[in-house]
Amino acid sequence: MNIGLLLDMAADGFGDRVVIGPQDSGITAAQLRSMADAGAEVIRAHSAEAVVYLAVNGPAFPVAMFAAARAGVPLVPVNYRLGSEQLDALLANHPSALGIADAEHVHILQRAGLATITPEQWMISAQTTEPTVDGGNDAAPEVPAVIIYTSGTTAAPKGVLLRNENLTSYVFGSVEFANAGEDQAALVSVPPYHIAAVANVISNLYAGRRTMVLEQFTPEQWLHTVRAEHITNALVVPTMLSRIVESDADKDIPSLRNLAYGGAPMPSRVIERALELWPQVGFVNAYGLTETSSTIAVLGPDDHRDALAGTDERIRARLGSVGRALPGVVIEIRDDDGALLGPDEVGRICVAGEQVSAEYAGIGRVTDEQGFFDTRDKGYLDADGFLFVGGRADDTIIRGAENIAPAEIEDVILRHPDVLDVAVVGVPDDEWGQRIEAAVVLRPGVEVDSESLRDHVRKALRSSKTPDRFVYWPEVPRTETGKLVRRHVVDRLVNLSEPASEPA
Structure with missing residues (x-):
């Protein structure tokens, strides 16, 4: 199943609803499908085998993602903060790609020999090009939809292949179609080369929720945007939430209903302070990896409140957990020899499920004979299945x-x-x-x-x-x-x- 099907379902189900950008000037689901079809024509005209995206987040990103899916080639969002050597080595893996780059980064893609346009030029092409073939969803489910390069904080970045079947499995297992009201809007504060940015594009679209992007995070700008755009759902990383709750800015955000966080451990005092600040907000701790197509475990709003109000120390401790596995995801804790460990025993977190890619470009899948991927994170499961993450095994x-x-x-x-x-x-x-x-x-x-x-x-x-x-x-x-x-x-x-x- 191709991720383009998610777009078709949205366009057919609520085509007039704005799904990308501001309510008064954003892109509707029907317009997004039309632009994806036109963008696919641009990709085919360049005989491109991939679309490299070297720019900040914004409307051009989801259009590029679905256009690439329509054309049957992967989208490759690239970290523009990498050094020149890493960028050159990474781009050498995609010599036949069409590049989309901010003006300040165009020279990097041109240096790599790629045909390159700016996000503004890309959006104009997607609005004016006439498709010569039916958009369709011809790409097979096993074709990579997105290739995300790991951050390279400890080694050279590796390209994680996320196939259509991985991403659609993640969406179907975590989101109910069209469950968002027309008034709901999500604010995403992560860059496009992060798995959370990819996951939020497809999951919010499938839910029918409008998505806004905050390109440059400051606590003041985040709070202002939530108020001005009547944001109901937001995604932050722990350092952002810490800066928000510590800020002297006005923290009154009455429209916010749900706040998801993840990507790093959350200090208990920060989440406790946030729970006190916004009692009307449902907090969600989401744990996942690029290799697992985003979230595999969730600590939901009720779990947060129960832990905060609980007198039982085991219940209170769950505020430091990442919750329980999503439907269709199996999590096991194993020792260094691969033996299964019991409740409260610390070991390596291993995961299996259809959304788990665990596949690297030039390397292949790195799962065991049972299909489990070793995340290299250490942690344990309590007796009720709540997962506690204790950092990387390499640390x-x-x-x-x-x-x-x-x-x-x-x-x-x-x-x-x-x-x-x-x-x-x-x-x-x-x-x-x-x-x-x-x-x-x-x-x-x-x-x-x-x-x-x-x-x-x-x-x-x-x-x-x-x-x-x-x-x-x-x-x-x-x-x-x-x-x-x-x-x-x-x-x-x-x-x-x-x-x-x-x-x-």
């Missing part, structure tokens, strides 16, 4: 003979009322193999000495998990989608010669 600190999860220490440090962000890593040590160090971001205008933070950690964890050194930075390195870039933290800490650093 494990080995101090002496002890394996230590940095996420566990970070969670404790983030409970300190004056800590806004933190990164805990292992750095080389002659005696212990690795020692534990923490880079801390404090609330503006406050001072917290290292010994106070050590005491705070020791109250919750044993001394072997207490950082040997704290340093204080204005921010820790994260990607646009909130993922911590640990190798950058390690590099900087290794180059710091002082034994400790106190807040300025």
Whole structure:
């Protein structure tokens, strides 16, 4: 089943409804289908085997996605923040692509030898080109619909192949067709090269919900847009929500009904503060990966409220979970030898289901004989199936003979009322193999000495998990989608010669 079918269902079911952009000047479902058909004609005219998208998010992105699907070629959204070497290597994989690039990035695609147009030119072509063939949905379900390159925070980016069958399976398993009212609008604050941007285009369209994009995030602009566009549903990453709740701006957003977050661990104090600020909002924690076509587990609004109000410690702890698996998704926890683990036993999170791609360009599928994909995230399932994620297996600190999860220490440090962000890593040590160090971001205008933070950690964890050194930075390195870039933290800490650093 091709993702173009989702567009046809929307155009046939609510063709006059605005689904992309502002209510007074946006694109209707019927117009989106027409533009996708015309865009497919442009792609075929260039004999393009892919569409490379090197631009910010906006209306050109969904038009490009569905046009590529109509033409039977993949859309390749590219991270414009990559260095020139990474970009050149990535683009070399798509020598016959049609490029869509912002004016400032056109030269990058032209350097790679690609025929290139700007988003503005693309939109004009999609509105004026006359298709010579029926748009149809000729691309087979197994044809890649989208190729997303992993962030490359620890290695060279790898192209994840998301086939039509993966994406449609995700939508059918998580969204009810046309379940959104005509007044509903979603605000998306992630870049187009992130799986959440792809997932939100197709899921909001299928639901019948208008989608708005915030290209440059600030707490003030986000709050203003929610009010001005009467946003009912929004998607943020944890660092964004933290900045919003800490902002001095007007936080009155009466139209908002649901707020989804994900992409990185959410500090408990941040989500508790948000729940207090907006009691009318249903919060959703969504956990997923590019390789799984977005979300595979959800902690829903009722789960959030039950955890916040609960007196049972196991129920309260679920506020730190990512919820339970979506229909059609199977999650197992396994040890390093592949043996299945029981409730509350920490191991590697493995997942199976039709939406799971687990396939890389030039490599193939990386699943076991049962179809399970090892996410390389560590975590556990409680007795009721709630999934707790404890960070990447590759992030494990080995101090002496002890394996230590940095996420566990970070969670404790983030409970300190004056800590806004933190990164805990292992750095080389002659005696212990690795020692534990923490880079801390404090609330503006406050001072917290290292010994106070050590005491705070020791109250919750044993001394072997207490950082040997704290340093204080204005921010820790994260990607646009909130993922911590640990190798950058390690590099900087290794180059710091002082034994400790106190807040300025």
